[in-house]
Amino acid sequence: MKVLMRGNEAMAEAAIRAGCRCYFCYPITPQGELVEYMARHLPRHGGVFLQAESEVAAINMVYGASAAGVRTMTSSSSPGISLKMEGISYLAGARLPAVIINVMRAGPGLGNIAPAQGDYFQATKGGGHGDYRLIVLAPSTVQEAAELVMLAFDLSDRYRVPAMILADGMLGQMMEPVELPAPIPPEKIPPKPWALTGAKGRAPNVASSFDLDPYRFREILRALWQTYREIEKNEVRWEEYETEDAELVLVAYGTMGRICRTVVRQARKEGLPVGLFRPITLWPFPYEPLRKLAERVPVLLTVELSSGQMWEDVRLSVEGRAKTPFYGELGGVVPTPQEILSEVKKYVR
Amino acid sequence: MEIGVIFAGFGGQGILLAGKVLARAAMERGFEVTWLPSYGPEMRGGTANCTVVIADEPVGSPIVDSPAVLVAMNEPSLERFAPRVSPGGAIVVNSSLVSQRKERADVKMVFIPMNEIAQELGEPRCANMVALGATAKILGLFPLEAVIAAMEEELGARGREKLLKINRKALQRGYTLVS
Structure with a gap:
């Protein structure tokens, strides 16, 4: 229900x-x-x-x-x-x-x-x-x-x-x-056999991040x-939407991810080959799937509600295989689908 | 199909509740729906608004560039949101608090003296339900009964029978005032 x-x-x-x-x-x-x-x-x-x-x-x-x-x-x-x-x-x-x-x-x-x-x-x-x-x-x-x-x-x-x-x-x-x-x-x-549940009949468990011996701490x-x-x-998780024939793929997560879904739909209505790659795990980041995508998609446009943070991981994945422009909003302003679509149109028509 | 509705007015006019009832009615009728409130300081006496998106596929953006319907419960709301209503859409205006004027020629303007009607029904706070009744009629997505049921469910715990009755009447009045 x-x-x-x-x-x-x-x-x-x-x-x-x-x-x-x-x-x-x-x-x-x-x-x-x-x-x-x-x-x-x-x-x-x-x-x-x-x-x-x-x-x-x-x-x-x-x-x-x-x-x-x-x-x-x-x-x-x-x-x-x-x-x-x-x-x-x-x-x-x-x-x-x-x-x-x-x-x-x-x-x-x-x-x-x-x-x-x-x-x-x-x-x-x-x-x-x-x-x-x-x-x-x-x-x-x-x-x-x-x-x-x-x-x-x-x-x-x-x-x-x-x-x-x-x-x-x-x-x-x-x-x-x-x-x-x-x-x-x-x-x-x-x-959880490691938990601190009272050491009756067993060796005590310890929950600590402290070890003065560098060699032991290294282990x-x-x-x-x-x-x-x-x-x-x-555990890498992500979602792809309309990426099969895309010439531009939006890369966005969370709230921006869902807004970009609307952008993809509007772009498709206008005949623009646009898709969406949405990381679900930000760590571990989906480097490999994004790298594969960059081998066939010429433009990966990262959209974030920031000045470009995940963008760094996108560029690390792509390593120059595709163009990686960025579009962001700041200060709590959320861009509308129309605004993002205008940005998209700078790269595909 | 994806339809955006913006409810806007003063904090305390029941803006968020009207949107919630619409969202619930849409959900019960099998639509995909999102409800997004303005939140924070607006809730205390300032302006309040919420956006409801009703669609037949999963909703992408809960923010709407151009709503199909705007419910303006006061003057500042009309000024702020009227320019964004999509051509061919509708604006429901609370004419008790807003002067009657043709803000947009390309949309249907519906003027309803919501405060007076609410007063008449004996509960000044039910103006929001008059607005919602009118909205439901304009949308034409589901019968008024769906909205009444959603209202009863939403107010269920806190709604005394007398209050539910008045709200039902308010929804009906709003609904029948739209031609």
């Missing part, structure tokens, strides 16, 4: 259905409905909803819950995510799974509450300190947002790498019909590195 839900609400409900039982937050627009939804519904499922005294506190509570083996999540919007970055680095270092939702708004600084995609670098290239990666998933519809939240919990547990949902204010605020994924029964969640990071290569091999 389809229900009409906001992106924020659908992500919250999906987290509960994925078995999230500890949620820690500090409120910020435009993800307020996510907090409200969790406050209302999570306790009914026997979970803990806790509004912390700060973002820093919230992410460290996530660390604690995750170390205890619970599926746990936090959510915020851009400036709040910046505050959580130290904790996220510690989660990555201690190999603790967690889901972090970033409903992006315009920055830098306090910026404003309008939708933007300026946190791509922060999500995919570090953000926190040290040599780590996050699994980064970018939904473009409310339906996909719900599904990717479920997936984020599974992937994060499987690889013991924190996962981030990179959404934005538009996706968080808009309502769309959604077919909610079935809840995962608790017994279906794989056990930990080598194992982590190995995991990242595995994720890159197994």
Whole structure:
């Protein structure tokens, strides 16, 4: 049965259905409905909803819950995510799974509450300190947002790498019909033998990112590195739309991805051979599929709500095989399909 | 088929709710639909608007360049959005708060004194449902019953029977006022 839900609400409900039982937050627009939804519904499922005294506190509570083996999540919007970055680095270092939702708004600084995609670098290239990666998933519809939240919990547990949902204010605020994924029964969640559950009858487990011996720490990071290569091999996800005969392919993710779908439809109506390549995992980025596309499509036009962040990964994929122009909007302004179509027409007619 | 509707007015006029009810009605009738609100400070006394897109294939952009229908519940809304309405489209104007004038010659202009009608029905806050009734008639995508059912579902938890009754009447009034 389809229900009409906001992106924020659908992500919250999906987290509960994925078995999230500890949620820690500090409120910020435009993800307020996510907090409200969790406050209302999570306790009914026997979970803990806790509004912390700060973002820093919230992410460290996530660390604690995750170390205890619970599926746990936090959510915020851009400036709040910046505050959580130290904790996220510690989660990555201690190999603790967690889901972090970033409903992006315009920055830098306090910026404003309008939708933007300026946190791509922060999500995919570090953000926190040290040599780590996050699994980064970018939904473009409310339906996909719900599904990717479920997936984020599974992937994060499987690889013991924190996962981030990179959404934005538009996706968080808009309502769309959604077919909610079935809840995962608790017994279906794989056990976590590494969790800190009391060391009775076994050697103690430790959740830490601290090791003063460089050689020992190197081994930990080598194992982590190995995991990242595995994720890159197994988990790359993307969507192609009308790319078969395209002479120009738009490359866009999240909200921009869905808007570009409309652009493709309008372009096709006018007889222009335009397609869409939409990365769903921003890390691991779909370098290889995009490279293959660049071998037969002369123009890959990247469209982002930023001054060009994913654009760098597009150019890394293409390596000069095709033209890679960029079109972006700034400050929380969302371009209309017409504006993007005008840009498209500079390259194909 | 992809139809955009913009509801706009003061915060507090029930703009977002009217859009939500339309979106729900469309969903129940099997259409693809998106509802996108203006959010943030507008909600407290400023202007509010929301965009509903109804389509028969998955909706791409929830933002609409040229809506087929604009519901302008106050003067600033009419000024801001009227130029964007697609030729051949329609503008539903709350003539209680907006002077009657031919803003656009190439669209159907419908003037309805929504505040007076709402007052008459005994609930000043149901002006939004008068507007929605008119919109449903203009769209012609589904019968008024679909909208009434969606309204009842939307208000279900918080709607007392008396309130539902008034809202039903408001929807009907709006619907019948469009020729």
